[in-house]
Amino acid sequence: MSLDNSRTHWTRLNVFLHWTIVVLIIGQWIEGEFMVDFWDGTLEGHALDQLTVVLGYTHIVLGTLVLVAAAVRLLDRFVNGRPPHAEGEPTWALTLSKVTHVLLYAVLLVMPALGLAAWFTGNDDLAGYHTLLWNPLLALIGLHILGALAQHFWFKTGALKRMLPGIRHAS
Numbered sequence: 001m002s003l004d005n006s007r008t009h010w011t012r013l014n015v016f017l018h019w020t021i022v023v024l025i026i027g028q029w030i031e032g033e034f035m036v037d038f039w040d041g042t043l044e045g046h047a048l049d050q051l052t053v054v055l056g057y058t059h060i061v062l063g064t065l066v067l068v069a070a071a072v073r074l075l076d077r078f079v080n081g082r083p084p085h086a087e088g089e090p091t092w093a094l095t096l097s098k099v100t101h102v103l104l105y106a107v108l109l110v111m112p113a114l115g116l117a118a119w120f121t122g123n124d125d126l127a128g129y130h131t132l133l134w135n136p137l138l139a140l141i142g143l144h145i146l147g148a149l150a151q152h153f154w155f156k157t158g159a160l161k162r163m164l165p166g167i168r169h170a171s
């Protein structure tokens with residue numbers, strides 16, 4: 001699904017957003033616990049300490065940025081295309097990587113959308129579904145990282161290198 005299949009590199013924007021999302025997800029991992037307290041306190045009307053409030057709002061802001069960054073990446077990929085999948089990779093690995101990428105995009109969009117929907121409606125069930133996606137996201141990320149390392153060390157393709165910042169990228 002792209003308008004331009006002639007690229008040999010990811011765009012700079014795509015690479016920047018890829019690593020921005022990585023940093024944001026690490027942030028969500030670190031302060032996620034505080035959001036649970038912030039959410040419970042807000043629903044039940046408890047007094048909350050300042051740190052919990054600040055990190056609770058941080059969770060909302062960083063999470064919304066993940067949603068925006070993932071949407072912009074998809075748009076960039078649609079408009080500018082993606083570099084071809086590396087040659088020399090067996091079909092099963094190619095299929096697995098495609099399925100993992102689709103699922104990653106789906107969770108990166110649906111998870112924050114559910115969080116926002118929970119927040120703006122005060123619906124605890126939606127918050128529950130939001131939280132439920134955390135472990136699948138971690139599993140997908142784990143699989144994705146293994147795949148990226150396998151590309152580099154086992155299949156010896158240039159896939160990892162071309163996603164690294166500082167390598168020559170299409171504008």
Ligand code: HEM
Pocket residue numbers: 025028029032033035036037039040059060061062063064066067108111112113114115116117118119127128130131134
């Ligand atoms: C991809 C982006 C996001 C990730 C990875 C993420 C991750 C997490 C994690 C790890 C937790 C804590 C789970 C736990 O320790 O049990 C959590 C809780 C929560 N998050 Fe997010 N979050 C994201 C975006 C958002 C956004 C944009 C909102 C909007 C308000 C939001 C609202 C919530 C709420 C309300 C909870 C508490 C749920 C509960 O206690 O049942 N999240 N999130």
Ligand code: HEM
Pocket residue numbers: 018021022025077082085097101104105108141144145148149159160161163
């Ligand atoms: C929060 C963690 C991460 C998330 C959510 C994530 C997400 C994604 C997604 C959705 C794609 C697909 C791009 C597309 O087809 O449009 C991608 C590509 C890629 N990611 Fe990640 N990624 C993460 C961490 C990492 C890490 C730690 C590495 C390196 C070890 C990595 C290496 C790559 C590579 C090399 C590609 C390009 C694969 C290809 O050319 O087909 N990613 N990433």
